[in-house]
Amino acid sequence: MSVNVDTVYQRVLAILNKEQRGYVTPQEFNLFANQAQLDLFEQYFYDINQFGRMHGNDTEFSDMLNILNEKINIFEVNAGMTYTGSGVLTVPANLYRVGTLIYNNIEVERINQNEFLYINASPLTKPSDIRPIFVSSSTGYKVYGSDIVRTSNSVVKTAINGNDVFEINAANPRIIVGSKVTGTGIPAATTVTGVNAANTIITISEVVVLASGVTLTFTTPQKTQLITTGVTCNYLKRPATVAWAGVEVLGELQQDAGASVNFELHASEETELVIKILELAGISTRELQVYQIAAQEEARNTQQEKS
Numbered sequence: 001m002s003v004n005v006d007t008v009y010q011r012v013l014a015i016l017n018k019e020q021r022g023y024v025t026p027q028e029f030n031l032f033a034n035q036a037q038l039d040l041f042e043q044y045f046y047d048i049n050q051f052g053r054m055h056g057n058d059t060e061f062s063d064m065l066n067i068l069n070e071k072i073n074i075f076e077v078n079a080g081m082t083y084t085g086s087g088v089l090t091v092p093a094n095l096y097r098v099g100t101l102i103y104n105n106i107e108v109e110r111i112n113q114n115e116f117l118y119i120n121a122s123p124l125t126k127p128s129d130i131r132p133i134f135v136s137s138s139t140g141y142k143v144y145g146s147d148i149v150r151t152s153n154s155v156v157k158t159a160i161n162g163n164d165v166f167e168i169n170a171a172n173p174r175i176i177v178g179s180k181v182t183g184t185g186i187p188a189a190t191t192v193t194g195v196n197a198a199n200t201i202i203t204i205s206e207v208v209v210l211a212s213g214v215t216l217t218f219t220t221p222q223k224t225q226l227i228t229t230g231v232t233c234n235y236l237k238r239p240a241t242v243a244w245a246g247v248e249v250l251g252e253l254q255q256d257a258g259a260s261v262n263f264e265l266h267a268s269e270e271t272e273l274v275i276k277i278l279e280l281a282g283i284s285t286r287e288l289q290v291y292q293i294a295a296q297e298e299a300r301n302t303q304q305e306k307s
Helices: 005-016 026-051 064-073 113-121 269-286 288-306
Strands: 076-080 097-102 106-110 134-136 139-144 151-155 160-167 181-184 192-194 199-210 215-219 222-227 231-237 246-249 251-253
Touching: 005 269, 026 064, 026 269, 097 139, 113 134, 139 231, 151 199
Parallel strands: 106 134
Antiparallel strands: 076 231, 097 106, 097 231, 134 139, 139 222, 151 215, 160 199, 181 215, 192 199, 246 251
């Protein structure tokens, strides 16, 4: 589906009548080729915006939005994101435009940095593992979710009579400050106010009477946290840098296919690439006629596509 760089190069040389490579060298061609590729690639987004406001058609091969999406889909990539250790998931090196971040098969909502404080302040809007959010920065993305609400049971080791501190039989790392406590002898709305380093001595917000062997249930509250694993990014990659590489054979410069890099654009863009490169070559060589002919051909094609 890509465009062969040697085919474009030979056509440009033939049209310019410069077979001796005297005026458009491979180095110049590569510069023009990459400029032309980026120009066409960036134009896709403006064309989609334009044709999205128009009525489409039911034909299989000539609906403009379908054609443009087919051209862009070549560059669509889904890749995992890497955690840097500073709360940021790094941007893929070849990213051009980000589409969707996905966590646990759920789309991550994008928000602005100034919205985060307001969203996180309300229990109704704060992020969770089933409704994660992300903010972007120059270094990458910060994805926020929350601890999944978990319940765990622990057995009281020694009976207490009118105290707010007790010991449990086994360490329970799920018990944290703020966990809700329920069970026989526990008043409503009782929470954990302290936990020792070993997760065995628990301090609660109420003075209670508890028998030995009573089972208590601890519910871990939701808290906002950075998500550092399991995030994938659906994005459009930047087109690869085009390169026509040559090797001298019996005094003639021929393509070195192994060192060359083809255009990544859709095969249908071959003609447009030749025209755009001719425009740039015409400017470079100060051949006004070449530039004018190429510019007229480009204008004609654009009018035909958008009329």
